[in-house]
Amino acid sequence: MITKNFIRSNTYYDSVTLMMISSKLSAIDGVENAAVMMGSEYNKQLMSDSGLLLEEHMNATPNDMIIGVVAANDEAAAAVQKAVEEALEEKNNQSAAGDIKSKTLEGASRRLQGANFAVVSLPGRYAAREVDKALDHDLNVLLFSDNISVEDEIRLKDKAIGKGLLMMGPDCGTAIINGVSLGFANKVNRGNIGIVAASGTGLQEVSVIVHKAGFGISHAIGTGGRDLKPEVGGRMMLVGLEALSEDQDTDVIVIVTKPPGVEVMKKILLKASMISKPIIGCFLGGDPQLLEESNVVYAKTLEDAGVMAVQVARGEIPRSEWDQDRKQKLEDIATQEKLKYDNQQKYIRGLYSGGTLTYEAMLLGKDMLGTINTNIKMDGTTFLINVEKSYGHTFLDMGDDYFTDGRPHPMIDPRLRLQRMESEIDDPEVAVISFDILLGYGSHEDPAGALLPAIRKAKLKERPITFIATICGTDGDSQGLETQKAKLEDLGVIVMNSNAEASRLALMLV
Amino acid sequence: MSKKSDVFGKPMKVINIGLETFYHSLKEQGVTAAHVEWKPPAGGNDKLLAILDKMK
Numbered sequence: 026m027i028t029k030n031f032i033r034s035n036t037y038y039d040s041v042t043l044m045m046i047s048s049k050l051s052a053i054d055g056v057e058n059a060a061v062m063m064g065s066e067y068n069k070q071l072m073s074d075s076g077l078l079l080e081e082h083m084n085a086t087p088n089d090m091i092i093g094v095v096a097a098n099d100e101a102a103a104a105v106q107k108a109v110e111e112a113l114e115e116k117n118n119q120s121a122a123g124d125i126k127s128k129t130l131e132g133a134s135r136r137l138q139g140a141n142f143a144v145v146s147l148p149g150r151y152a153a154r155e156v157d158k159a160l161d162h163d164l165n166v167l168l169f170s171d172n173i174s175v176e177d178e179i180r181l182k183d184k185a186i187g188k189g190l191l192m193m194g195p196d197c198g199t200a201i202i203n204g205v206s207l208g209f210a211n212k213v214n215r216g217n218i219g220i221v222a223a224s225g226t227g228l229q230e231v232s233v234i235v236h237k238a239g240f241g242i243s244h245a246i247g248t249g250g251r252d253l254k255p256e257v258g259g260r261m262m263l264v265g266l267e268a269l270s271e272d273q274d275t276d277v278i279v280i281v282t283k284p285p286g287v288e289v290m291k292k293i294l295l296k297a298s299m300i301s302k303p304i305i306g307c308f309l310g311g312d313p314q315l316l317e318e319s320n321v322v323y324a325k326t327l328e329d330a331g332v333m334a335v336q337v338a339r340g341e342i343p344r345s346e347w348d349q350d351r352k353q354k355l356e357d358i359a360t361q362e363k364l365k366y367d368n369q370q371k372y373i374r375g376l377y378s379g380g381t382l383t384y385e386a387m388l389l390g391k392d393m394l395g396t397i398n399t400n401i402k403m404d405g406t407t408f409l410i411n412v413e414k415s416y417g418h419t420f421l422d423m424g425d426d427y428f429t430d431g432r433p434h435p436m437i438d439p440r441l442r443l444q445r446m447e448s449e450i451d452d453p454e455v456a457v458i459s460f461d462i463l464l465g466y467g468s469h470e471d472p473a474g475a476l477l478p479a480i481r482k483a484k485l486k487e488r489p490i491t492f493i494a495t496i497c498g499t500d501g502d503s504q505g506l507e508t509q510k511a512k513l514e515d516l517g518v519i520v521m522n523s524n525a526e527a528s529r530l531a532l533m534l535v
Numbered sequence: 536m537s538k539k540s541d542v543f544g545k546p547m548k549v550i551n552i553g554l555e556t557f558y559h560s561l562k563e564q565g566v567t568a569a570h571v572e573w574k575p576p577a578g579g580n581d582k583l584l585a586i587l588d589k590m591k
Binding site for chain 2: 035037039040041042064065086087088089124125126127128129130132133134136138140141143144145146147150151154155159164165169170187188189190202203205206208243244264267268271272274437466467503
């Protein structure tokens, strides 16, 4: 095996573009391993650790594109270089007439007169600088990047607030403003229900449930995952609530977040008390008693939040639609499925791409399942010693940093989750595999199809495994909700109507 | 001292900086958008960048 590097100076492509190209390189004949990355310190270390970067190229800069390849011979290495260059050529040619492109934000702002929004998804170390510039140009911001300091987050949010601008983030992947999906979001009806959420997939799940009931979203504001921590104090949550309370198109407001600390909760409830519009609060595991003295209506699950918002929009009294009838229907399914298992099969493995959907599944399961092992932090669950190896009941957020270090998020690239699913089906103690499928802008073009190889393999085994899925998507999403559902159901996957429902069914099987 | 947000109800004109996939999503929706072909400033030299920042 030989190791070769090809460097192109002053050539920048974004991480997702390069990761998607990298993913195809190892399939080339004679190639053991290959990757193409920009020469940031972090990436160089990753490449070096994988044996892909030669010592003499350790001085490459963040503006250099590095191709690293371990191959059988020079011909195979050259084939990798050619494949990368062809892929980039094709990408460059995809630029259509009418594309407005600029080298700088200032330039883009001059060319796009009246610009009012910036979507920023740069490496964390550079993002704050660009957000500063965006705010200076009176742009509202969706900040997708993470690895930004709390100090910068506070400073940028205060700057935005002073100028009457939104600064949604950091680590905010989803928003819907004026009917436009920013980042990852589903195609949903416009309507009179507004959302303010510290959770991307929580926002998506609620918006989809509202859409399916024939209602729509006025605006869905993301606050960023850290907004409700004590230091940030719910700055963007409060701005979002204020904005929706003043918005003439919003009649009902939904809050989605994990439980904030005592002080921040007080601030939210105080703000809520000054809003005359009905407010539904889904605090994912928060104590319902905290809302009893307030005007915020408690919703236990994301499904409840969406359903209750629609009921209120209809002028009805809000209540959960998780009732005895539905429970009985799921129990009937469970009874049939359980007959198929052998004596060893007793565990659930949850493989999720949405962080909040993982969280909700575990919340519903934790009192019933005894020990839940996971890669995310939640009281009453156990952190996996080795994240690579599931044990007992295991629920994984595969969008967590552990899995996305140097790799795209599973919503974009399903391969890692497929691999994990394939290893779970080899475990004789597994009875149920539950998972989410996220459709919409920014997501993979066929997330259900991408997982079918694992499901087919499972069907060849003598020991049957129950696959349960929830699809967070609408008929308007390009992946096609019905098509995605059919692909899964054709292989015997049980597709439920919400993450809560899917989670509840899974619990009945073990 | 804070101003009220007035972004609701206005036509969206979006500048995308970073992942091109988000720019493509905006175009798919028919949104007026621009994409910034961003490169690390100061040639990726963090020391130089810190000096440039101090000069602003």
